[in-house]
Amino acid sequence: MNSRDRVLTAVLVLFVLSPAFAQVTYKRLLNSAKEPQNWMMYSGDYSGKRFSGLDQINKSNVRAMVAKWVYQTGATGKLETSPLEVDGILYATAQDDRAFALDARTGRPIWMYQRQVPSDIRPCCGRVNRGLAILGGKVFLGTLDAHVIALDAKTGAVIWDVTAADYRTGHSFTVAPLVVKNLVIIGVSGGEYGVRGFIDAYDADTGARKWRFYTVPGPGEPGHDTWEGDSWKVGGAPAWNTGTYDPATNQIFWPTGNPAPSNRGAGRAGDNLYSNSLLALNADTGKLNWYFQFTKHDEHDWDATQVPIMIDKDGKHLIAQANRNGFFYVIDRATGKLISATAYGKQTWSDSKDADGRPVANKNASPTLNGHTVCPGALGTTNFMAPSYDPQTGLVYVTARDQCDIFSTAPQPYEAGHAYYGSAYFPSEDAKPYLGFLKAIDPATGEIKEKFQHTSPTWSGVLSTAGGLVFSGDAEGNFIAFDAASLKPLWHFQMGGAVYAPPMAFAIDGKEYVAIAAGSAIYAFGLP
């Protein structure tokens, strides 16, 4: 190759490849707000806002929005993925540990990866995955057989693959990991199998585990005495949804799930720390700074795994969570002290608060042998549906449902790898149809400012954008753009499949796109 060819090649490589496969540095992740054209982590930024700074698609033109492309994953079941988009490439996942990279302008695949998942995996609630994390030239995937793997972002080739836990005892990963500095942070699933929950951090270069925080304290550790006898060994408290990160204090805020067995409190007397809690962990060491437990000694499967959102307002540093138990909590980020807890949906389990202002269970809340009705139901007022905070309206947007269930209980021995519920829930004979909503909550007061009632409850997450819009999907397959102030639908598109995933936004060549998974496919929308 002569020198002119070499220069040409270099120019071509720069032109073709560098915009496409630029390295994602930690600095870029920290400053994600400066590049709203990219969506580089699960919630879009470290604060968990799921807010896009893009405003090209806005209230005045959204009615003209059209489908730009559809990518069929070939997977079946619930598609819960939140795609990433970096420099023109969209990265997403699908059931059975599929991962893929697409040309984000066209939806055409660049590479596809599918793990050979063992036939005897025990994921609780579908063979789902909620997305990837990215750093450097790698994307990171937590697998259904409880491995953490790094894939080459250019090719999908496996760079490292480490075992976090034994899948045969009910451990699995469904969560999108969170990258902080050079660490891949991930929380385990398996609350329905009596795992002892944990949050892990892996070196992004090598896959070496740097720390593990057990969400159920062992003997001698603070909180261990909140478990009866040996119940801590199978205490659950999984960590299956993505947390957030506060660079100012170097703290990770990670939410945890139900104690096991989920519907039977007998045999695990005590508060059952740190189940159903928000944990503030030192990002470098995994050491616990503070915790706040939303539901003590839970008997209704009310995982507190909803994305916690960091809100800075009027000099206050807050963290807010719309919890599965039906209350919207606002907490001081520095201390973990509760500021407010307000019901945002139908609930019958609590009619009083403790000295900290925390709603406490009334004596009729516990499940019984023959079952009785409690609201919200086991699926909760919300669940894994990603919420959104729009700094322009100052409102938190949450997918919510009003639903009650009969909760029944029965003694059940623990058996490794077998479902460990302590019985179950089911709709009451008198159950009214479940109601589904998109609700706009003022975090300052807990007041519901606006709501939109869906035809039936949806599992879709929510995105807000600087265009004055909120996006969400429904169980009937519609993707809907709402006016962020009024929650009036301005536009919709029938995607032909129910939505279980949150939307995200990105831009390429100056053109904004909004993308969401529905049915078995990923859809991207934009202006004509």
Next chain:
Amino acid sequence: MEWRSGLIAFVFAIATLLAAAAQNPLAGNAKAAKAGEYEFRINCALCHGLGAHGGGRGPDLTRAKKKYAHNDAEMFQIISNGIPGTAMPANGTNGQGVGMTDEEIWQIITYIRSQEVKAPANSIGNPAHGKELFYGDANCSLCHMINGKGGRFGPELSEVGASRTRAAIVDSVRNPSHHLAWGLAEPTKEFPQEYESVTAVTADGKEIKGVTLNEDSFSVQIMDTNEQIHLLEKDKLKSFHTSRESAMPKYTTDTLSDKDLDDIVAYLVSMGAK
């Protein structure tokens, strides 16, 4: 491995699998039945009710004679794969609970067998008289169809005797609004029709009264009382109102005696068993 020995090994493996599934290795095992009860509550009670006596949606499994499963092996296949065209999902896909292992499925079958009542509880009622009433004085067939005969306005009832408990059918007649499209959980949401009552007024002032066949936030399909189907966009309507009062008249004991209702239920059960 050469092609032919591979094929033989494959055939042998399939034969072994079939043989393994042909009988319940836990049949009659009381401990397995107890374990099966837990699994049943987690995975099945949502539709089939606590104690397998049937819920609003799933059949009473304490009946010794099952419509689809004639032996344990068939029951295993049904729990594993579901029943196409019905609300019965395949193992692990009902959205509630977890997928079951083969062992857990056998435990559930053992439990169901332990709960069966040998004498059919549904022998009351005269199905022949029930049929006369259904197509005659009780006016059921004006709206309901069985095996191709009857109206389309209400739910098709050929299978209802197999898929609903006796108590649920009686309640649907005595108190039709009670079970109307109640609490549909996502996995079973694909019921074709929900039967909410609806009144829509079109832009030109035409009133359409009927039941919803299918609805989302932006469109609705309505069957009117003349069995005409209307496909409407909600934003083009002058008004749109749904009600959870069923379009079905409430049959009190004055209009339909308990004995006559027993006969109609007996007819529905006899048709469902076919």
